[in-house]
Amino acid sequence: MNEMTALKDPMVPAPFRIERVRKELSDTFTIDLVSAERRRPLSFLPGQFNMLYVFGVGEIPISISGDPADPETVVHTTRAVGSVTNAMWKLGVGQTIGVRGPFGTSWPVEKAEGCDVVIVTGGIGLAPLRPAIYQIMANRAAYGNVCILYGARTPEDILFRKELEKWRGQFDLQVDVTVDYATGRWAGRVGVVTKLISRGGFDPHQTVALVCGPEIMMRFAVEALAERGVPNERIYVSLERNMKCGIGFCGHCQLGGDFVCKDGPVFGFDKIAHKFAIQEL
Numbered sequence: 001m002n003e004m005t006a007l008k009d010p011m012v013p014a015p016f017r018i019e020r021v022r023k024e025l026s027d028t029f030t031i032d033l034v035s036a037e038r039r040r041p042l043s044f045l046p047g048q049f050n051m052l053y054v055f056g057v058g059e060i061p062i063s064i065s066g067d068p069a070d071p072e073t074v075v076h077t078t079r080a081v082g083s084v085t086n087a088m089w090k091l092g093v094g095q096t097i098g099v100r101g102p103f104g105t106s107w108p109v110e111k112a113e114g115c116d117v118v119i120v121t122g123g124i125g126l127a128p129l130r131p132a133i134y135q136i137m138a139n140r141a142a143y144g145n146v147c148i149l150y151g152a153r154t155p156e157d158i159l160f161r162k163e164l165e166k167w168r169g170q171f172d173l174q175v176d177v178t179v180d181y182a183t184g185r186w187a188g189r190v191g192v193v194t195k196l197i198s199r200g201g202f203d204p205h206q207t208v209a210l211v212c213g214p215e216i217m218m219r220f221a222v223e224a225l226a227e228r229g230v231p232n233e234r235i236y237v238s239l240e241r242n243m244k245c246g247i248g249f250c251g252h253c254q255l256g257g258d259f260v261c262k263d264g265p266v267f268g269f270d271k272i273a274h275k276f277a278i279q280e281l
């Protein structure tokens with residue numbers, strides 16, 4: 001948890017008002033929240049998450065997907081998969097959500113200064129990485145080559161499409177997008193995102209890799225990065241586990257000796273490589 005800026009009691013949700021709701025994809029939406037108390041900023045580090053409480057339904061962990069430079073607006077991008085996420089999507093502007101956080105570890109954005117950065121992500125995995133991309137772009141000169149390698153199921157499933165196009169158009173980073181299945185007029189790449197790693201424009205000897213997506217994608221991504229020569233200690237992955245408290249009390253998210261809510265969700269791969277070897281982690 002970021003001690004300087006977290007809400008006062010980590011177990012008591014603070015009321016946040018929904019300021020904007022955007023449909024991103026057929027099953028995915030983004031909500032902008034502002035503190036209902038005093039427009040209190042909620043500073044966070046890229047990769048951290050909040051526990052979001054839909055009153056009367058339940059509480060779930062969702063990564064923060066907004067810009068760390070704008071802590072007054074707390075942004076979350078969510079795929080509707082079950083009871084809480086679907087109830088959240090039904091809420092409208094002006095309604096209130098309970099927020100606890102921010103919790104968890106962050107992407108090593110500052111540690112990566114002076115290095116190349118490769119971001120490998122699939123599906124909604126781009127959402128927890130977007131704050132890291134914003135921070136890197138705001139301080140672009142501090143990094144070497146920056147590559148964003150993104151995979152979606154179909155062209156209709158490409159998240160933050162306009163931003164990906166904008167970033168690609170800036171000429172100071174490589175953005176490669178691929179889909180599993182081409183539909184409509186798609187003339188771009190087809191195939192799994194991990195295939196893009198072999199020709200990503202980064203120097204493996206001075207690269208930090210940030211990886212987030214479905215578990216199977218992360219396994220293959222880590223393998224492909226290792227084949228390129230990126231050492232485990234410069235590969236970072238973000239893990240998901242069922243969570244209740246979000247602060248290391250209840251044990252719900254335990255993974256061996258680690259609590260994903262407190263020791264993660266972002267882990268240096270060298271710290272968890274042995275656990276990653278277990279199927280269906």
Ligand SMILES: Cc1cc2nc3c(=O)[nH]c(=O)nc-3n(C[C@H](O)[C@H](O)[C@H](O)COP(=O)(O)OP(=O)(O)OC[C@H]3O[C@@H](n4cnc5c(N)ncnc54)[C@H](O)[C@@H]3O)c2cc1C
Nearest residue numbers: 049060061062063077078079081082083084085240241265
């Ligand atoms: C640290 C962390 C960060 C997360 N960040 C995000 C985020 O930024 N955006 C986001 O959309 N989700 C994120 N998640 C996942 C999110 O918490 C779950 O999707 C959510 O808890 C599901 O709650 P529910 O009540 O809607 O679904 P439930 O009613 O609990 O589940 C309904 C059905 O959906 C399935 N299901 C549950 N979770 C998932 C999932 N992740 N993917 C596919 N199927 C699932 C269940 O197996 C079940 O069959 C994050 C999880 C963690 C641990």
Ligand code: FES
Nearest residue numbers: 246248250251261
């Ligand atoms: S969610 Fe309670 S210990 Fe992690």
